Amino acid sequence: MNLSSDFSGISKDLGEIKSALKDNIKKDDLTKALENLVKQSDIEQIVTIIVEKLLGTLRNEIKKEVNDKVTEITNKQNTEIQLLKSQNSALSNQLEEQNIRLNSITIEMEDTMNKSYSALSMANYNEQYSRKFNIKMVNFQTENDENLRESFLKTVKDDLDLKLEKRDIVAIHRLRSYKSGVPPVIVKVVNSEGKKQQL
Known part of the structure; x- marks a missing residue:
């Protein structure tokens, strides 16, 4: 096969396509196609x-x-x-x-x-x-080795002419005193009758 004959055949075919395109595509067709585009x-x-x-x-x-x-x-x-x-x-x-x-x-x-x-x-x-059962005595003189109960009974008998028994005295003792002089003595008797008698 000859190369020049192939080129002439291709050239002929291209010419036919070109003439076919000229016949088929017109200006109006292109305008319509463009109008259809967005x-x-x-x-x-x-x-x-x-x-x-x-x-x-x-x-x-x-x-x-x-x-x-x-x-x-x-x-x-x-x-x-x-x-x-x-x-x-x-x-x-x-x-x-x-x-x-x-x-x-x-x-x-x-x-x-x-x-x-x-x-x-x-x-x-x-x-x-x-x-009311208590008797408070002031200036009741102190003695050495004193027995307050006996001294009190004797004083009441001698000075007041009253007779009290030992059993009539519940308790007897000297009170603490911060003043000068003899501390007072407190005597608790069994009942207030004995106190009344002494007073």
Whole structure:
């Protein structure tokens, strides 16, 4: 096969294609094809629609995320509020119990104070009553190795002309005195009749 004959065949084929294209493609056809292509305004409109859809989707996602976060924080706060309410209720109950206990202690204290005043009054009365059996003697001279009981009985007999027995004297002793002079003597007799006789 000859190379020059191949080129002439290819050249012939290209010429036929060229003439065929000239016959088939006209200017009107190209204009119609260009009109069918997307216009710039259509592209802007499509881009606008796509952007709006993307923004809407983004807005919805952000809104959902914010709502989820708000719900999470609200739930956490509600849980903490419930815990605080529970603690507050427990503290209120403890305070009420303490108030009840305090009232009870106050009542007991008032009762104890009343009993104490009553006991003090009775003690004062008993002390006064017991003193009616006491005789206090001043300037009762001291002696070496003194026997106060015997000395007292002798003095009462000699000076007051009264006869008392040893059994009539419950106790006798000198009182401590910070003043100069002879310390006084206190004598407790069995009953007040003996005291009246001596007085």
